[in-house]
Structures are given as C-alpha cells and as structure tokens.
Amino acid sequence: MPKFAANLSMMFTELPFLERFEAAATAGFNAVEYLFPYDFEKSLIADKLKAHSLEQALFNAHAGDWDGGERGLATLEGRRQDFRDSITQALDYARALECPKIHIMAGISDVTGKTEALYVENVRYAADLAAALDIEVLVEPINARDMPGYFLGSVAQAIDLLERIDRPNARLQFDYYHAQITEGDVTMLMRDSIDSIGHIQIASVPERNEPDTGELNYPYVLAELVAAGYRGWVGCEYRPAGETTAGLGWLAAYRNDAK
Numbered sequence: 001m002p003k004f005a006a007n008l009s010m011m012f013t014e015l016p017f018l019e020r021f022e023a024a025a026t027a028g029f030n031a032v033e034y035l036f037p038y039d040f041e042k043s044l045i046a047d048k049l050k051a052h053s054l055e056q057a058l059f060n061a062h063a064g065d066w067d068g069g070e071r072g073l074a075t076l077e078g079r080r081q082d083f084r085d086s087i088t089q090a091l092d093y094a095r096a097l098e099c100p101k102i103h104i105m106a107g108i109s110d111v112t113g114k115t116e117a118l119y120v121e122n123v124r125y126a127a128d129l130a131a132a133l134d135i136e137v138l139v140e141p142i143n144a145r146d147m148p149g150y151f152l153g154s155v156a157q158a159i160d161l162l163e164r165i166d167r168p169n170a171r172l173q174f175d176y177y178h179a180q181i182t183e184g185d186v187t188m189l190m191r192d193s194i195d196s197i198g199h200i201q202i203a204s205v206p207e208r209n210e211p212d213t214g215e216l217n218y219p220y221v222l223a224e225l226v227a228a229g230y231r232g233w234v235g236c237e238y239r240p241a242g243e244t245t246a247g248l249g250w251l252a253a254y255r256n257d258a259k
C-alpha cells in the first residue's frame with residue numbers, strides 16, 4: 001500500500017492550521033505536507049509533529065507575494081536575493097522539522113531562454129545548499145487552468161530542465177492531478193519519469209476532490225506507482241468535497257486492501 005501524507009493546506013481546513021496536525025493523526029495519517037509554515041515559529045510546528053508522531057514530508061519555499069498573485073521566485077528577474085533568502089529560510093525550517101524535501105515554485109513567467117537560464121541557476125543554487133543537509137529540492141509542473149502563466153507547464157519540460165540543472169538532489173514533484181490535465185497517459189508518464197520522481201501528489205480530476213471520484217482510477221494508478229518502485233509519501237493535495245473526515249472512506253479502502 002502507498003504511504004499517504006495529509007496536505008494540511010487543503011485538508012482539515014475546518015480547523016485552524018495548528019489544530020490540523022492532531023486531526024490528521026487521528027484520521028490515521030503518519031505524515032503531513034502543506035504549502036508554507038512561515039506564519040508560525042518552527043519550534044511550534046516541530047512540537048506538533050512530535051506530539052502527534054507525524055513526519056513532515058514536504059513544504060514549499062516562500063513563493064513571493066502570494067496574495068498579490070506571485071507563485072514562486074525562481075524565474076523572476078530582479079528577485080535573485082529574495083529567492084536566495086527564501087531558500088535559506090526554507091532550509092532553516094526543514095532542518096528544524098526534519099523535512100527531507102522542499103518544493104521550489106518557479107513563478108509566473110514566459111518560457112524564454114533567459115528565464116530558463118535563471119531558473120537553472122537558481123535551482124542549482126538551492127540544490128547545492130540543500131545537498132549539504134541531505135535535503136532534496138523539488139520542481140512541480142502545474143496545469144495552466146489552475147495557474148495561468150506558470151513557468152513550468154508539463155512533465156516533459158520539467159524533465160528537460162532537471163537534466164540541465166544536473167543535480168542529483170533536484171527532482172520531480174509528480175502530481176497526478178496536474179499531469180492528467182497537462183499531458184494525460186499518466187501511468188506511462190510516471191514510468192518514463194520514475195527515476196526523476198522525488199514526491200507524488202494526488203487528487204481527483206477534474207474537480208481536485210477525494211481520489212475515489214473523477215476520471216483517474218487511483219487503485220490502478222497507485223498500484224503501478226508502487227510496482228515501478230516508488231516508496232515515498234503520496235501527498236493528498238485535494239480539496240475535500242465536504243467535511244474532511246467524512247470524505248476519508250477512500251483511505252480505509254486502501255487499508256483494507258493491505259490486510
């Protein structure tokens with residue numbers, strides 16, 4: 001059975017952020033991920049993880065002015081120092097939370113030779129700092145319907161850029177929800193990319209709800225992922241259709257399968 005991590009930016013949002021850790025543990029999760037921890041002292045979050053025996057699977061480096069529409073700094077001209085500061089901050093939190101993976105968002109930018117070169121340089125910078133702490137940096141293609149203008153728009157583009165970045169700890173965050181929208185043929189895409197994959201996320205398509213609805217057959221898709229050798233966390237980055245716990249029947253079905 002795959003190991004599932006609750007995404008606390010989308011799940012358990014009925015509760016204040018710091019209360020979501022206990023809710024995730026009570027629901028049976030052993031790990032969590034979320035977008036950003038930076039509104040809270042890292043020691044406070046570390047205490048929550050410890051109190052509820054949770055692993056921190058992943059979080060994102062600061063992505064700029066989110067409310068103002070920014071979605072990452074790695075391709076933004078004139079923001080090199082902000083980008084570097086975001087990596088220092090993310091690694092500081094990652095060390096405190098014993099988190100092995102950081103997602104670096106690319107930003108809203110046209111794909112030009114110049115933005116590609118800046119992206120390669122920035123992700124290499126982050127990867128080299130992270131390597132010293134045994135941390136991976138992840139890049140994630142995001143579909144243009146959810147994030148119009150996002151620089152990284154397909155798995156193929158991400159793989160090409162990872163080859164140019166050429167760092168063993170710079171890897172692909174493969175979100176089946178986005179991949180089904182950007183390219184489809186997701187099991188072949190996963191098999192072709194498995195050597196680059198550092199983290200997985202799931203949600204139904206097209207609604208981005210629980211993974212037992214929508215057009216993807218997750219029992220098959222995830223069995224193929226495990227057969228391909230993936231042993232990491234599968235982040236549940238979906239918006240529950242109703243109350244989070246009421247929608248967790250899909251998780252029980254995987255547990256029953258494993259018995």
Ligand SMILES: O=C(O)C(=O)CO
Nearest residue numbers: 035060103140142175
């Ligand atoms: O929007 C997404 O899919 C993300 O994972 C952002 O980190």
